[in-house]
Amino acid sequence: MSQMIQFTIDGVEVTGQTGQTIMQAADAAGIYIPRLCFLKGLSPYGACRVCTVMVNGRPQTACTQPIANDMVVENDTAALLEVRRSIVEMLYVEGNHFCMFCEVSGKCELQALGYRFKMMVPKYPFQYPDREIDASHPDLFIDRSRCVLCARCIRSSKELDGKNAYGFVGRGPSKKIAFNSAEGLAGTEASVDDKAAEACPVGTILKKDTAFRVPYGQRKYDAQPIGSEIEATKPQ
Numbered sequence: 001m002s003q004m005i006q007f008t009i010d011g012v013e014v015t016g017q018t019g020q021t022i023m024q025a026a027d028a029a030g031i032y033i034p035r036l037c038f039l040k041g042l043s044p045y046g047a048c049r050v051c052t053v054m055v056n057g058r059p060q061t062a063c064t065q066p067i068a069n070d071m072v073v074e075n076d077t078a079a080l081l082e083v084r085r086s087i088v089e090m091l092y093v094e095g096n097h098f099c100m101f102c103e104v105s106g107k108c109e110l111q112a113l114g115y116r117f118k119m120m121v122p123k124y125p126f127q128y129p130d131r132e133i134d135a136s137h138p139d140l141f142i143d144r145s146r147c148v149l150c151a152r153c154i155r156s157s158k159e160l161d162g163k164n165a166y167g168f169v170g171r172g173p174s175k176k177i178a179f180n181s182a183e184g185l186a187g188t189e190a191s192v193d194d195k196a197a198e199a200c201p202v203g204t205i206l207k208k209d210t211a212f213r214v215p216y217g218q219r220k221y222d223a224q225p226i227g228s229e230i231e232a233t234k235p236q
C-alpha cells in the first residue's frame, strides 16, 4: 500500500507517494525540473543528467531518484542552472544543431532548453560530426548528426510499440543510433505511426510527409517556454 511522503523542493513542502521519483512528485506539485532523456510513460534512463538536483547536498538525477521523507531537494539554484546549461552546451557542440535550418526548430527540446537556460554562444568548440543519414524508410528520415543519445526512441519502440526497431552501437564518441536490420530502418518493423517516431526530442527522427507542415513561429516552444505546462499546474 502506498504511503504519503513529505519532503521539500527549494523550501516548498511537497507531498508524494512511495515509489515516486523526485521528478514525478515535482511534476505533480507543478514544479518543473528540466529533463531531456526522460519521457513520461517510459522507464527512466538517467543518461543526460539535465535533471540533476541536489538531494541533501549531493547531486542526483531527479528522474531516477525515489523520494523519501524529509529529503531536502534543491532544484532552482544558480549552480544547478550552470551545470544544466553546460550539459546542453556540450550536446549542442557534439552534434550539428543548426536551428535556423532544422525542421524541428520551435519544437525541439534541446533548443527550448537552450532558451530556458539563456544559453548564448557555447563555450566549447563545435565538433561538426559527419555521421551517416538513413533515408531508407519510406516515411521516416534519420539524421544521426543531431542525435543526443537519449534512447527515447529505443525505449518507446520496446515499451510502447512492442517492437525493437532502434538500438545503439559503438562506445564513447563512436556510439550512435542504429537499427535492428542490416537494411537500415526500412528493414525493421518501424512505422511512422509508432510512438518511437514521436519520441525524439531533437531533429534526428523526422517524418518525411509531415515535415514543415506546422510553420515556424507556430510551434509549441515558439509560444511557451519548455516546462511552462508543468509550472501552470502549480497551486497558488
Ligand code: SF4
Residues within 6 Å of the ligand: 146, 147, 148, 149, 150, 151, 152, 153, 154, 177, 199, 200, 201, 202, 204, 205
Ligand atoms: S534518435 Fe532521437 S530519440 Fe533516438 S536516441 Fe537519438 S535523439 Fe534520442
Ligand code: FES
Residues within 6 Å of the ligand: 034, 035, 036, 037, 038, 045, 046, 047, 048, 049, 050, 051, 052, 061, 062, 063, 064
Ligand atoms: S532526464 Fe534525468 S537523466 Fe535525463
